[in-house]
Amino acid sequence: MNPMRTARHSVTLAWRDIVKFRHTPDQLLDILLMPVTFVLTFVFLFGNAVSGDWHAYLRFVIPGIAIQALMFASLGSALALNTDLRDGVYDRFRSMPIARSAPLIGHILGDSVKYALSVVLVFAIGAALGFRFGGGVPAVAGAAGLMMAFALATCWIGVLIGVVARTAETVQALSMVLIFPLTFGSNVFVPTAKLPGWLQAWVRINPVTQVSDAVRSLTLGLPAAGSVPSSLAWSAGIVVVFAPLAVLAYRRRG
Structure with missing residues (x-):
């Protein structure tokens, strides 16, 4: 196919x-x-405990919650795909003269609108509570690009889950097993230095931590160090591994 x-x-x-x-x-x-x-739960319930002041915590946690929101949005994408597969919608696509990968790519591109809305909403709520961007327009645009790249990459994991799972309950179970260790086992809500030593090793290599650090640095105007290239590397690696697996599973599913 061309x-x-x-x-x-x-x-x-x-x-x-x-x-x-x-x-x-x-x-x-x-x-x-x-x-x-x-946003409301973590800022007002845990802000004072983590940072001593919820206003300071707001600056730390908003970029991380934006990443978490993207991860949970991918759960909805996996469920929607699984529903269409079980209802026979994709059987119709297979009978059409279109590229075999087009339905999956189209699904991801369509859901990117949901991801963008989710990120905009997180930062809008943060701005209403007092969050302010410290980086310039290029830095903020770069942060948005990193988030969308990571969202589109992890969406391929959701696609794979949606294709191989036979029920909606299985989709939810597999997605939660993926999402919870990645989001809550990161520095999205608590700085790495405040976590137990045994947990810090996992947090430092966690891709969600890398993306959160990069977005946090770019939006607040802080030095990004190596978090930006690490985020891009993780996004590229996830696509390279899971996109072919998702397409292969889709082709094999009868």
């Missing part, structure tokens, strides 16, 4: 997913309510 035709088919199917949001806006409830809940 790459240009694959791209065109993928964009067409991505538009299908976007139109679904317009007709069934309840699909957006998870990405709208989850960020609000996490």
Whole structure:
């Protein structure tokens, strides 16, 4: 299949997913309510305990919650894909003269709208509470690019789960096993130095930690050190590993 035709088919199917949001806006409830809940809960319940002042904690935690919101949004993507597969929608796609990977790529591109909305909402709530960007426009744009790159990369993991799982309950179980260690076992909510020594080793190599550090540094105008290239390397590595696996699993699923 010609790459240009694959791209065109993928964009067409991505538009299908976007139109679904317009007709069934309840699909957006998870990405709208989850960020609000996490921001308010962690800032006001744990802000004073972690940083001594919730205003200071707000600057630390908002970039991390944005990453966490993206991870949880990928759960919704996996569930939606699994539902379409079980309902026979993708059987119809297989019978059409389109690239075999186009439905999966289109699904990811369509869900990128949800990811963008989720990130915007987190930072909007943060701004209402007093969060202010310390970096310039290029740095903030770079942070947005890093977040979207990581979201689109991890979405391939969600696609793989959505394809191989036979029930929605299995999708949720597998996704939670992935999301909780990555998000809560990172420095999203607590600085690495304040964590137990045995946990710090895992936190330092956790990809969510790398992305959170990079976004935190860029949005606050702090030195990014090696977190930016590490974030890009993790995103690229996840795509290289899980995108082929997801496409292969999709082709083998009858």
